[in-house]
Amino acid sequence: MQQDKHPEYRPVVFRDRSAGYAFLTRSTATSDRTILWDDGETYPVVEVEISSESHPFYTGKARTVDSEGRVARFERRYGNEGGDEGQGAGASG
Numbered sequence: 761m762q763q764d765k766h767p768e769y770r771p772v773v774f775r776d777r778s779a780g781y782a783f784l785t786r787s788t789a790t791s792d793r794t795i796l797w798d799d800g801e802t803y804p805v806v807e808v809e810i811s812s813e814s815h816p817f818y819t820g821k822a823r824t825v826d827s828e829g830r831v832a833r834f835e836r837r838y839g840n841e842g843g844d845e846g847q848g849a850g851a852s853g
Contacts, residue, residue, distance in 0.1 A: 773797060773805045781813035 767788040773795050775782040782805070784797060795805040 771801075771803050773803045774808050774811065775805055776811040776813050777807055777809060779811065779814040781811060783811075 767790075769786055769788055771784055772787040772789050772791070773782050773784050774787075774789075775795070782795070784803065787806075789804075789806045791804040791806045793805050793807075794802045797803050
């Protein structure tokens with residue numbers, strides 16, 4: 761690995777703005793802001809808009825898609841016009 765080509769990989773705290781959740785990990789992200797962590801060390805802190813603590817998919821608050829309603833609406837609109845393959849209008853046999 762060539763020296764001075766890669767960014768510094770160091771401990772960084774990521775803090776979710778909406779949930780107030782923070783976690784310590786290693787990253788190349790940089791920040792001018794710092795935070796005093798639970799272990800007594802000071803780390804750079806990167807503010808994020810969304811994390812696993814606030815994302816609807818991970819929190820279980822995601823909307824479910826009404827796929828059954830879509831299928832029923834499609835069948836009402838178009839019915840069973842397709843039928844079996846090769847049996848419809850214009851089929852040569």
